[in-house]
Amino acid sequence: MKLTYYILFGLINFFILIGDVTRYILVAPFKFLNFLGRYCVRAWQAILRTIHSPKLPNFSIKVPHFRFASFLIFTKKKKTFTKLKKKIVRRSIAGEQIPFLKLRFFLIGFLTAGILTMFYQSYLLVKSLPSPRSIGKVNYPLSTHIYDRNGKILYEFYRDQNRTPVKLKELKPYVYQASIAIEDKDFFTHNGVSPIGGIARAFKEFVLTKQVQGGSTITQQLVKTALLSPDRTIERKIKEMILALWTERLYGKDKILEMYLNQVAYGGSAYGIEEASKAYFGKSAKDLKLSEAALLAGLPQAPSIYSPFSNPKFAFERRNEVLKKMLEQSYITKEQYNAAEQESLPNFSSTTSIHAPHFVFYVKGELEKKFGIRTVEEGGLRVNTSLDLSIQDEVQNILQEEIAKVAGLNVTNGAVIVTRPSTGEIIAMVGSIDYFNSPNGAFNVTTALRQPGSSIKPLMYSLALEKGMTAATTIDDSPVVFRISDTESYSPVNYDGRFHGRVTLRSALANSYNIPAVKTLNQLGVNSFIEHARQLGISTWIDSSQYGLSLTLGGGEVTMLDMARSYGTFANLGYRVDLDPINSVLSLDSDKLYEHEPKKRPVLSSASAYVITDILSDNVARQSAFGPNSQLEIPGYKVAVKTGTTDSKKDNWTIGYTPEFLVSVWVGNNNNSPMNPALASGVTGAAPIWNRVMSMLLKNYSTQNTWFNKPESVVSKPCIGGKVEYFMAGTENSVNCRIPASPTPTP
Secondary structure, three states, X not given: OHHHHXXXXXXXXXXXXXXXXXXXXXHHHHHHHHHHHHHHHHHHHHXXXXXXXXXXXXXXXXXXXXXXXXXXXXXXXXXXXXXXXXXXXXXXXXXXXXXXXXXXXXXHHHHHHHHHHHHHHHHHHHHOOOOHHHOOOOOOOEXXXXXXXXXXXXXXXXXXXXXXXXXXXXXXXXXXXXXXXXXXXXOOOXXXXXXXXXXXXXXXXXXXXXXXOOOOOHHHHHHHHHHOOOOOOHHHHHHHHHHHHHHHHHOOHHHHHHHHHHXXXXXXXXXXXXXXXXXXXOOOHHHOOHHHHHHHHOOOOXXXXXXOOOOHHHHHHHHHHHHHHHHHOOOOOHHHXXXXXXXXXXXXXXXXXXXXXXXXXXXXXXXXXXXXXXXXXXXXXXXXXXXXXXXXXXXXXHHHHHHHHOHHHXXXXXXXXXXXXXXXXXXXXXXXXXXXXXXXOOOOHHHOOEOXXXXXXXXXXXHHHHOOOOOOOEEEEOOOOEEOOOOOEEOOOOOOOOEOEEEEHHHHHHOOOHHHHHHHHHHHOHHHHHHHHHHHOOOOOOOHHHOOXXXXXXXXXXXXXXXXXXXXXXXXXXXXXXXXXXXXXXXXXXXXXXXXXOOOEEOOXXXXXXXXXXXXXXXXXXXXXXXXXXXXXXXXXXXXXXXXXXXXXXXXXXXXXXXXXXXEEEEEOOOOOOOOOOOOOOOOOHHHHHHHHHHHHHHXXXXXXXXXXXXXXXXXXXXXXXXXXXXXXXXXXXXXXXXXXXXXXXX
16 A cells, blocks of 8 residues: 555656646746836836936836736635645655645646647657658559468469559549449548548447447548558557548549549459459450449458459449449439349459469458458468368369269269368368359359258267267157147158167267157257357357257258368367468568467367267268268278268268368259259268268378277277177266167158
C-alpha cells in the first residue's frame, strides 16, 4: 500500500506543478504589460513636471490592470473559485504529511497534460503520413512465389511493373459506375469519408468482432492500396481517413476514380482495370460489355473468393449482385439489367503456367487470411508448401484414367486428397479431373459440401465405444420404424436390402449395415454425435436442429478436408491435428514469417481410435459385403479403409489410412446428378482410385511398413472361433463374446 500512496502522491504533485506552471505562463504576460504600462505613465509624468511649471497641479493617469485572464481563471477574490478549494485527506507516508493541495491546480495540470499529449501524438501521426501526391508514382510490388515441399515452383503471384494505365474518358460509363455502385454509392457526394454509412458500419464491426474493417470509400481504398499497410488497426484506419480527406483536396472526383481503377487489385497478376480486362476477357477495358464490367467490379473485395477461375459459382452470384446495385442506383435500366443477368459466364481458361492449381489457389486463400491480399500479391513472399508435386502429378493421372473407365456409369468428376496424418500436411490435392478443360473443372471439390454416405459411420461408432459399447457388443439388425412426428416416420434399410439378425458392432461397421448404425445413434443421441464429430474435425454441422437419425448414414454435408481431418484423428490414435498446406513463409529479407508446427489435441481415447482402426482394417470382418479380394485390400499391406455411397448415388467415397498416409477419394457429378445404379461401393467408383493411389504411396514413398502400436489402455480377449477381440480396458467383461450372434438373414 505504501508504494501505491507514493505513486499517487507523485502523480498528484506532478499535475499540480504543471497547473502552477500553466497559471504562471498565462498570467505572466499580463503582469508584465501592467508593470510596463505603469512605468511608462510615471515616466511621462516626470517629463511633464520637468517641462511645465512646478505650480501645475500634480496629475496621474490610471492604467487599468491587465488581469483579465487572472481575474477569470485564477483570482482568489471570486467566491465561485473559492468553492473549488477542497482539502485532501491527510495520509501518512513514511512519517510525512501530505500538504493541503489546491484542486484547481491539479485539474488545470491534468487537462494541460492531456491536451499537450494529444497534440503531440497528433503531430507524430500526421508527420508519419505519406503524401497522396505519390499515388501511382511510388509502387514497388514484388512477386510471391509458391513452391512444393521439394523446392519446385508451383506458381507466382505478382503485379507487372509495366501496367497499362487507362483514362476514365476512354471507358464506357458503366465500367466505372459498376465500381461505384458496389463499393461506394455516395462517392460523388462525400469528401473522402462517408461518416453516416461507412464509418457507422466500420464501428459496428469493430464493436462486434474487435476487427477494424469495412466501411471504406473508394478514396479510402485508393490510399490504403497505394500508401498504407493492410494492418487492421485503429491507427491505420485513422491514417486512411486523414489521407482520404487530403486526397480529395488535391484531386477531383474523376481523377480519384481514374487512379482507383488503375491501382486496385483484381486477382493474380491483374492490377488495374486494363490488365484485369485482358486477363479475364482478353480485351481492352474500353471494349467491356456491361456484364463483364460488373464481374470485374465485384472482384477487388475478395479476388480469390470471387475468381471466375477458381469459384465460378461465387463469381456469377457476385456479378449479379453488382448488376442489382446498378439498377437500384439508376445507373442501368431494367432492360439492361435483365439482359446482363441472363448472360452465362464464359469458359474461363488460364494460359498461365501453373502446377496443382486447386492447391495453389487454396494456399493463396489461406495466405490472404494470415497476411492480407496486398502482402500476398506484392510482398515478395517465399511460400514453401507441404505438397509433393511428383505425388500430385501421379494422383492426377490415376484419377483421370479411372474416371475414364467409368464414364459409362455417368461419373464425370472426381477428387483426391493425400495427407500425412501425424503432421497435418497436405501432400496432394486434386480438386477435379481437369482444372482447365472439363466443365466447371476449376471448382475445387475438396473444399465443397458433399454428403459422405456411410463413410461417416466410424465417427459415430467411435462415440459408441466412448460410451461403453465394445466391438463385440451385439446389435439387432432387424426391421424398425422410428416415429418422427404424428404424420412422419423413418424406417432405415440396408445397402443389400436384407436383414442380418444379431450382429456385432465390428461386423455392423465393417459391412456398413445401416439399421444397426441408426439404432446405435438413436441410443446415443443426435446432438451428442454432432458435438463428438465437431471435436474430431467436422466443421459444417452448425445447426443441430437440421439433422436427424439419417445423419449416421451421411445425411449431413461435409467437406473432404473435414473428413481427412477426422479420419486423421483415428490415425493419430485420438489426437486431432488440423490440416495445413503451408510449411513456411519467408519475407523478402528471408525473415521467417510463419512456420508450420503440428499441434496435437486429444479429442478421443487412444483405445477407441485403435479399435475403430482395427475394425476398418479387418478384411475378414467385411467379407460378407465386399468379398475377400475387394479393392479395399492391398496385398502385403495392412490399411484401415471405409467406403460411403449415398442412396441416390450422387456421392461415392473411399477413405483409408496407415500410420504414414491418409487418402480420401470422391467421385460423382458437380451438378449433383445421380450416377448409374450399377456403380457399386467398394468395387467401382472411388475404391479403385483409392487402391491405386494408396498402393503407389506405400510402394514408392513409404519409409516404413509398420502398423499402429496397441495402446496400454487396450486389452485383448479371445472370442468366437478363437478370434481375438480388442476392448477398451474395463469393458472386456461387459459382453460375453464367446456366445455367437444369431444371424437371421432375410431378404
